[in-house]
Amino acid sequence: MSKGDLDPKDWETFRADAHAMLDNSIDKMEQAGEGRVWSPVPDSLRNKFQSSLPLEGSKTDLTINEIMPFGVGNTHPRFFGWVHGAGTPSGIISDIAAAAMNVNAGGRDHIAPVVELQVLKWCLEMMGMPLDGSGLIVSGTSMATIIALKVARDQSILDARLMGVKQGQLVGYTSEQSHSCIKQAFDVLGLGTAALRVVSCNDNFEMDLQNLSELIAKDRIAGFTPLCVVGTAGAVNMGAIDDLHGIAKIAETENLWFHVDGAFGAAGLLGKLAHDRLSGISQADSLAFDFHKWFQVNYEAGCVLFRDETAHRGAFSARAEYLRGSERGLAGGDFWAVDYGPELSRGFRALKVWAHLAEHGILAIGRSIDRNISLAQYLADRVAREGQLQSMAPTPLNINCFRFVSNNFDLDILNEEIVVLLQERGIAVPSTTRLNGKLAIRVNITNHRTQESDLDLLVDAILEIGAELTST
């Protein structure tokens, strides 16, 4: 029986407490569809986290149980705000095992890199990228994007030995519907946010390729060096998918790095309904996507994939002497994650991703994604039938944007209030967004628990609250 300083004094009590917590956790998942979607944190609970630094220890189980109802709400079938996955009960199990192993998956010869490589191989295959490509499991798409664009930047700086490019002259392109993490990556990498050119969109909110070509031409004339183009496969606002094949063609002609932000959308490749529109992902030099969104892996885990393993490793593999590998022993092993990204210490995220893919299989995950796309269409049809609701954008994927209309009211303020009341009353959690300058209620369905009845309940509640707010 282990007797470390911080090990339990009484293993039997610890075991009983741990089993009780496991039961509570399973209860939470089993009852995910019951009760309020979201509740504000009560002051009594908030105050518990204003206490002084603990000098002596105390039991924490009660407090942990108390906090469990006050999450974001994304395990609930009527959580439609932002792009969050709903998670699965099995995810609890692999996280327990990973915590017990407590490995550092940054490098060395043990099972974690073996599992991670398996997951990465599967990902390359799922996304239609070359199987001799490479990748890394990371916290999410924001980190994946930084890693991808660092590789792109370094490639271009290598070219610079021939071409004489200086940083500051490097520029990139992405559409006005793209995610803010791309701009942030330009900042973090020292390229500067001004170096990210914003390409306009067509009526379907997809990148306007004519405008892309014009901006590239203009930059070349002005002496800038076009570095990369970032396409979006599933934009956060309303789910637009850029013409990825079209972008790939321009990237090839112009010798640009082609990165795809497929944070949630790339998972659509596993289903049938959006598969063809996403197939251009296979032409990307790099791809960022999340497991914690449409794949439904419990938070958090994302992935970056590269067509060219050498370029990927070249951007990160400068191991310090004390981290030098050896042929044999624990310091051996071929895949050291530290050679592929900026983190040295990292947990065993690969385990929960592996377990999720292995337990469900990609066909079932694909079916749940297709079902979400069908549900978004179901909602679009219902919105079209309701005289008081107005569609605000096409529904190409799993996101539906619309608003409640009423004469003589500021519709931006009215719809904002409807959304806040839906959240505060615990009925449902949609979010809002602005499309063509107008506020829209945004219903995002990346939730394997959502049913038609949840969407009907949502629409009924919007009509009811809308009537309540406009009756004077």
Ligand SMILES: *Cc1c(COP(=O)(O)O)cnc(C)c1O
């Ligand atoms: C969520 C999202 C991101 C950011 O991903 P994180 O996992 O939250 O870091 C980037 N792009 C798109 C399109 C997203 O939906």
